Amino acid sequence: MNKLAVLLAVTVSGPALAQGQLPTDVVPISYDINVRPDAQTLLFSGSETVTVQVRHATRTITLNAADLDIIGATFDGRAARVSVDKEAQRVTLRLPRAAKVGRHSLSMQWTGKINRSASGLFAIDYTKADGSPVRMLATQFEAPDARRFAPMWDEPAFKARFRLSAEAPAGQLAFSNMPATSVTSIAGGKQLYKFGETPVMSSYLLFLGMGDLERKTQRAGTVEMGIISRKGVVGQGDYALGAAAKLLPYYNDYFGQPYPMPKMDHIAGPGSSQFFGAMENWGAIFYFESELLFDPARATESNRQRIYTVVAHEMAHQWFGNLVTMRWWDDLWLNEGFASWMEGKASNKFNPSWDSHAAAVIGEREGAMGTDATAATHPIIRKIASVEQIGEAFDGITYAKGQQVIGMLEAYLGEVPFRAGVRRYMAKYKYGNTVTDQLWTELEAASGKPVTAIAHSFTLQGGVPLVSVADVRCTGGKTTASVSQGRFGLDEASKAAQTWQVPVTFGMVGGKSPGERTDAIVSGPAARPVSLTGCGTLVANLGKQSYARVLYDRPAHDALVRDFTRMTLEDRLGLLGDDFALAMGGYQDLARSFETADRVQTGAHPLEWQAVAGEMGTLTGFFSGTPLEAPLRARAIARLSPVLARVGYEPKAGETAPTSNLRETLVGRLGANGDADVAARARRYVAQLAGNPTAIPPAIRAPILSTYATNATAAEWETLLALTKAETNPVAKNRFVVLLGGARDPALNQRALDLLRTDTITAPQKASLLRAIANRNPDLAFDWAVANRDLVEAFLEESTRSGYIVGLGAGSNDPAMPGKIQRYADQYIKESDRGGVRRALTTIAVRKAAADRIRPAVEAWLAGGR
Numbered sequence: 130m131n132k133l134a135v136l137l138a139v140t141v142s143g144p145a146l147a148q149g150q151l152p153t154d155v156v157p158i159s160y161d162i163n164v165r166p167d168a169q170t171l172l173f174s175g176s177e178t179v180t181v182q183v184r185h186a187t188r189t190i191t192l193n194a195a196d197l198d199i200i201g202a203t204f205d206g207r208a209a210r211v212s213v214d215k216e217a218q219r220v221t222l223r224l225p226r227a228a229k230v231g232r233h234s235l236s237m238q239w240t241g242k243i244n245r246s247a248s249g250l251f252a253i254d255y256t257k258a259d260g261s262p263v264r265m266l267a268t269q270f271e272a273p274d275a276r277r278f279a280p281m282w283d284e285p286a287f288k289a290r291f292r293l294s295a296e297a298p299a300g301q302l303a304f305s306n307m308p309a310t311s312v313t314s315i316a317g318g319k320q321l322y323k324f325g326e327t328p329v330m331s332s333y334l335l336f337l338g339m340g341d342l343e344r345k346t347q348r349a350g351t352v353e354m355g356i357i358s359r360k361g362v363v364g365q366g367d368y369a370l371g372a373a374a375k376l377l378p379y380y381n382d383y384f385g386q387p388y389p390m391p392k393m394d395h396i397a398g399p400g401s402s403q404f405f406g407a408m409e410n411w412g413a414i415f416y417f418e419s420e421l422l423f424d425p426a427r428a429t430e431s432n433r434q435r436i437y438t439v440v441a442h443e444m445a446h447q448w449f450g451n452l453v454t455m456r457w458w459d460d461l462w463l464n465e466g467f468a469s470w471m472e473g474k475a476s477n478k479f480n481p482s483w484d485s486h487a488a489a490v491i492g493e494r495e496g497a498m499g500t501d502a503t504a505a506t507h508p509i510i511r512k513i514a515s516v517e518q519i520g521e522a523f524d525g526i527t528y529a530k531g532q533q534v535i536g537m538l539e540a541y542l543g544e545v546p547f548r549a550g551v552r553r554y555m556a557k558y559k560y561g562n563t564v565t566d567q568l569w570t571e572l573e574a575a576s577g578k579p580v581t582a583i584a585h586s587f588t589l590q591g592g593v594p595l596v597s598v599a600d601v602r603c604t605g606g607k608t609t610a611s612v613s614q615g616r617f618g619l620d621e622a623s624k625a626a627q628t629w630q631v632p633v634t635f636g637m638v639g640g641k642s643p644g645e646r647t648d649a650i651v652s653g654p655a656a657r658p659v660s661l662t663g664c665g666t667l668v669a670n671l672g673k674q675s676y677a678r679v680l681y682d683r684p685a686h687d688a689l690v691r692d693f694t695r696m697t698l699e700d701r702l703g704l705l706g707d708d709f710a711l712a713m714g715g716y717q718d719l720a721r722s723f724e725t726a727d728r729v730q731t732g733a734h735p736l737e738w739q740a741v742a743g744e745m746g747t748l749t750g751f752f753s754g755t756p757l758e759a760p761l762r763a764r765a766i767a768r769l770s771p772v773l774a775r776v777g778y779e780p781k782a783g784e785t786a787p788t789s790n791l792r793e794t795l796v797g798r799l800g801a802n803g804d805a806d807v808a809a810r811a812r813r814y815v816a817q818l819a820g821n822p823t824a825i826p827p828a829i830r831a832p833i834l835s836t837y838a839t840n841a842t843a844a845e846w847e848t849l850l851a852l853t854k855a856e857t858n859p860v861a862k863n864r865f866v867v868l869l870g871g872a873r874d875p876a877l878n879q880r881a882l883d884l885l886r887t888d889t890i891t892a893p894q895k896a897s898l899l900r901a902i903a904n905r906n907p908d909l910a911f912d913w914a915v916a917n918r919d920l921v922e923a924f925l926e927e928s929t930r931s932g933y934i935v936g937l938g939a940g941s942n943d944p945a946m947p948g949k950i951q952r953y954a955d956q957y958i959k960e961s962d963r964g965g966v967r968r969a970l971t972t973i974a975v976r977k978a979a980a981d982r983i984r985p986a987v988e989a990w991l992a993g994g995r
Contacts, residue, residue: 150284150457151192151219154185157282157289158232159326164278164337165296166250168264171243173250177279179235179289183228190228190235193276193283194220196249201238204228218273218516220280237280245892246402246926249277250337253400254891255859258361265340265359267398267415271408272458272519272928275332285331286456286562294323295337303339304357306330306412308392327411328389329560331454336410338396349374350381355394358422359859362397365422368433369395369440376444376475383471384448385552386559393447395440397421399859401893403900403929404520407439409446409468416443419860426823427861429831430780430789434483438472445471453555456562458513461522462588463565466509466531469493473532483786484736489532490673490702491740497529498593498678498710504622505971506591507964509534510565517962520928526591533676534587540674541583541632541648542576550575583650586629587676593617594629594677595716596651596669601685603664608637610667610685611656612649617678619714619975628653631677637665638692638700646671666692673703680707680716693728698736705729705740709747712986713979719986731771735791738772742798745769748987749802751980754942760991762802769795770804778810780828793832800836811836812845818852822861831864838868839905846877854889866894870901878906882913885920892924896933903937908946911938915953931958932965939969947973 307325356366450464550572595617618624636646644662817824903910
C-alpha cells in the first residue's frame, strides 16, 4: 500500500522515551478491527475504528504499536500526523486541533507481518498424515503483543469492547473470543467472518485463529464448550472437553459469578513456544496440542494429568485475570498464582486419587523455594518498568510461590471464609482492574481475621522463612518446644536477616484430638514457646500448609526419623524436601537427609520415591563431569531398580495415577543413568517404530524414548533423525526434535547443532532443540549460541531474547562460564533487563557452593555402601 498517502506523515523518533505507562487523557471505549491475513506471504493488512473517550483536551494521542507500518490515521474524519517510536513500541498522533472532552472516533490502517514464532499474529506449520504441508494462523498477545496485531492501548488497565472481523480462505474455519455473527463469501475465494462484540476486557485477551480445522462441542448449562483442532484428531479432545464441562459449574459456584460468554472454545495448535503452553484468551483458550489433546496411543498418565491441570488453570483465568484483571503487570501474580492454586484445588476435588496436594509439596513448593532461596529472588509483587521485564515476570515465583502463599492463606483463614472473600472480590471488581491489596481487604472483611500484614510479609519481599524447632520435651502431660523464625537461603545473599509473619500449625505424629495441635504466628528471631496436650513426636508446619522450611534440632529430628512412617504423606514429603535443602544450604549435614531417605522402603508411597529419585538426580547433576558422577549413577541404579521391579514396566489393573507417574520417573531415571536393562528395552522398542509408530506402550513411551536418545550411538542418532523427518504427527515430531539434543555423546550434540542451520525443522523447534542440547551440554550450546547470535535470535520469541541465550549456560560446571555469561550480558543486554542473567549466574554459584559443601558427605555415603 502507498506509504506516501496524504493522510500520513511518518517520522521515526530517536531513543525510546523514559519507560512508563501510556497517558490516560484518552482511553478506548470500543474497537472495531478488520484484518486480512495472507498466510502464504506471511503478511497482513488491517484497519480499525476506535471509539475513544477524551478525558482532558489534548492535541496528541499516544497508543502502542510494534512491527506495524501505519499507512493512514484520522481523528473524527480529519487526517492526523503519525510519529512512531519503534523502541518504545508507541505511536503518537498529532491532531489537527485539540480534541475536546467527550467521545470521538479514531481510525487507522496498517500492514504487518505474520510471525513464525508465537508472538502477535503467527503461523503454525505442520503436515497432514499424507505428508502435505499445512499452515494454521493464531494469535498470542500476552503480555505486550496485541500491539503487533493492531494499534491499541495495549496495557491491562485500558479495558474496552472488541468487535473483530477477518478474512479467511474459503473452506477454512476462523474463530475468535465470541461466536461468528455472520460468514459471507467475498471476492478472491475468501470468506469474511464477523464476530460478536466482547465484554469489556484487556487487549491481551483478544484472539483470532483460522485454518484447515474442525470443531466439536457439548453444552455445559447455557455455555457451548468447544474443542478446535486440526482435522482428524478432534476426538482426542474428548477428555479435555469432559473435564471443562465439569469444571465450569464448579467455578461458577466457587467465584459466585457466572461465566459471562456464550461459548468457551479450547483450541489446539500443533506447534510449540519457548514462552508458554496455553493462553487464557476469554472464550477462546489457546493451547499447544500436547497440552490439550490426549492421544491414547502415545500419551502417558502424566500427560493426561497435565492436560487436566492446564485446562483447570486456563479456565480459572476466565475469572482471575479476565473478569477481574490486575491493573499493571506488577500484580501479575493475581492472575497466575491464583490460577495455579485453583488448578490444584480443582484437581483435588475431581481427582482425589491423584494426591495433588501432596504432589505439590515436592513439585510446586520445592520449585518455588529453589529460586526464592537465592540472590535471584524477587518479591511476588514486583516493579515492572519495561517490555522485557514483563516477560521476566512469568516465572516460578509468580506462579508456584504465588500458589503456595494463597494455599497458606486459605488454610489460615479457613476454606469457607476464604471463598467468601474471593466472592466479594469478584462481585465488587468484575470487569475492572485491581491491585493486590484490594483482595486482602475483601478477605479480611469476609473472615474477620488480619490478612494484610501476613500477606505483605510474603508478597512484598522475596525469600523463604525458616522456622526452627528446639528443646522439645514433655512435662506434666504436655509437650513444649521453643520456636523461632529466621531465613533459609542457598547463598549468602539470601541468608540476610528478614522477618515474616508465618502462620504455623504444630501437631503430634498420629495425633487426633484438638489439643494435640495448635496454631501460632511465628515471627522474628526471638524464641517463643509452643505447647500441646500429651506427649509425642512434634511436627511443625503440619500438612505443609505454610510456605516455610523447618529446621529441627537433633533430638527432634531423630524422633521424626524414628516415626517417619506414622506421619502423613505431606509431612513425610516435607521432611524429605526440607532435609535435602537444609543440607544444600549448610544448615545441617547431608547425612541427616540420607537417614530420612533410608526410611523410604521399596513399598512406600509412589510420591516418596518420586522425592528420593529427584534428590538422587540432583546429586548426580551437581557432580556431573567429576569422578563422583559414575558411582552416583551406579548408586541410583542400585537404589531404584528394585522399585521398578515392584512397579513393573506394564500398568496393572486399578493402579493409581501416582504409581503410573512413578513408573515413568523410574524408567527415565534409570535410563539416564545407563541402566543396562532399560537401555536394552529402549533399543528393542525403537527398532520397531519404523514399521509401527505406536509400538512403544504409551505408559512408558516418553521415558523409553529419552533413554534411547541419552544412550544413542552415532547410528542410533541417525535412526532418531530419520524418525523425526518421517513423522507426520506434529506432537510426536516436536518430541523427536527435542530427543535429537539429548545424547550423552558430545559429538552427537554437535550434529544436532548443525540442524539449526537448515530448514529441516521449524523456528520453534529450533529453539526447543537448542535448549535440549543445553540440558545435556550447556557449554557447547552456550558457546554456539553466542557465536551464532543473529541466527538464534531469529528463531526466538521477542519476550524470551534477554534470557534465552544466557539461560543455556546455567547448567554448566565450568568455572569459566560465569565470566562468559557476564561478558555476553555486558555486550548485548540492558542492565534493566538482566533478570535472566542474574538467575543463570546465581544458579551456577549456588550449585558450586552446594557441591563443595556436601562433597565429603557424598563421598562418605558412597564409601559406606548404603
